[in-house]
């Protein structure tokens with residue numbers, strides 16, 4: 001209660017502050033204020049204000065989650081202030097503090113006006129790099145499964161089993177390692193509950209699928225693509241990206257009415273630019289790297305700088321050799337449903353029902369989008385360039401950045417240490433021996449010698 005009242009007060013104070021600021025800048029700001037919102041601005045506003053689903057947790061419960069934490073974390077929380085506890089909670093669940101509203105919910109969470117917090121696209125799609133929010137980078141911290149499990153526990157402790165709690169967690173596993181999620185399987189299951197018009201089926205037609213975790217790709221590359229997802233199986237449209245909002249409680253008709261808003265959300269996604277590498281670059285070395293890159297990599301990944309091209313090339317799975325679970329684990333029925341349903345405009349969209357492999361992604365801003373490959377199995381660009389030296393198990397630090405190897409700052413291990421007994425402790429390690437998490441393949445850099453690899457690594461910083 002105390003916290004809630006405090007927040008109302010803060011809200012009132014900031015309203016006054018904002019009113020004062022507006023009053024002060026009124027003469028110059030008036031023209032600015034009357035400028036109509038662009039579609040991209042509207043899209044971002046919707047993502048930051050519109051609850052697209054029922055609440056996943058009560059704010060009041062979120063602030064009590066520490067009560068169910070394992071020791072010694074719980075003990076630290078007992079001694080912490082409420083503000084410190086929130087920071088600890090964000091860190092535990094990989095939620096990103098909103099730089100525009102540090103006292104409010106994290107980015108990717110919207111308030112429902114009734115004390116509930118609703119997660120949306122940005123919970124998976126908005127992350128931070130070296131501790132800084134960069135718009136469009138995927139959230140490589142998100143501990144979705146741990147969050148949902150803790151919410152279930154606190155509802156019990158609070159004696160409020162009917163309180164909100166992400167229901168999606170009851171029918172599919174959400175993710176075996178922090179930072180990656182079983183995202184395509186949610187979509188397979190959510191769409192299997194619907195007919196082509198998105199009405200609820202009496203008997204769900206759930207096809208056979210394989211659970212596997214994926215790394216959310218950076219949004220700034222979406223504008224370069226005609227087709228979406230790592231296998232490029234669907235043409236890019238605003239309808240396709242709505243699937244996550246198809247939770248059972250949204251009926252078909254009201255879901256479809258959201259379509260206009262998603263045009264704007266797609267416009268926002270396509271307005272994002274890749275971030276520039278913020279540290280020093282050896283320009284001469286990078287220029288040498290560009291030559292080697294154009295020889296060994298550009299056929300698939302395109303060229304960069306003025307006049308750059310992107311071929312959007314789908315590479316057969318046996319050629320790329322990365323983990324195949326995503327490709328073989330997505331049932332043909334699901335791809336067909338896309339084509340035949342409202343999503344695929346009832347057969348109008350050219351959905352690829354049997355893609356033979358993965359599409360080489362654009363590499364713009366690739367320095368910022370670690371970990372690499374569609375399953376997030378490779379922590380740095382140096383490891384992408386050195387296929388034989390990729391770690392079997394690795395664990396990242398929260399905000400560290402490895403400027404030598406360009407990517408996540410990690411500890412490498414042979415196996416998950418026996419001390420990490422609890423399943424949630426295991427989730428802080430990335431174990432490449434688990435199904436769907438292999439870091440093998442993409443041996444193309446092997447045609448470069450060590451000096452060329454060093455130069456290509458430098459060049460990749462500049463994209």
Ligand code: HEC
Pocket residue numbers: 120121122123124125181182183184214215216217218221222225227228229230231241242243244245265269326374
């Ligand atoms: C649970 C995490 C999660 C949520 C929530 C989520 N996504 Fe994603 N999204 C992913 C992952 C993982 C991928 C990569 C899937 C693949 O390639 O198969 C992805 C892919 C995408 C892509 C394609 C990117 C590309 O380069 O091909 C777009 C666009 C996208 N999501 C938009 C959205 C929007 C809009 C929402 C909200 C309605 C949303 N996502 C909700 C995890 C999520």
Ligand code: HEC
Pocket residue numbers: 230293296297298299300301315319320322323358359360361363366369371372373374375381384442444445448456
């Ligand atoms: C024959 C086509 C092909 C060639 C040649 C190729 N790549 Fe790739 N690359 C791919 C594909 C396909 C993927 C996606 C693999 C996956 O995610 O499973 C990929 C992924 C990557 C990624 C990870 C991107 C991300 O965001 O996860 C990097 C980095 C990369 N390639 C760099 C290079 C470099 C550097 C070279 C040249 C030495 C190169 N590639 C040569 C096809 C190719």
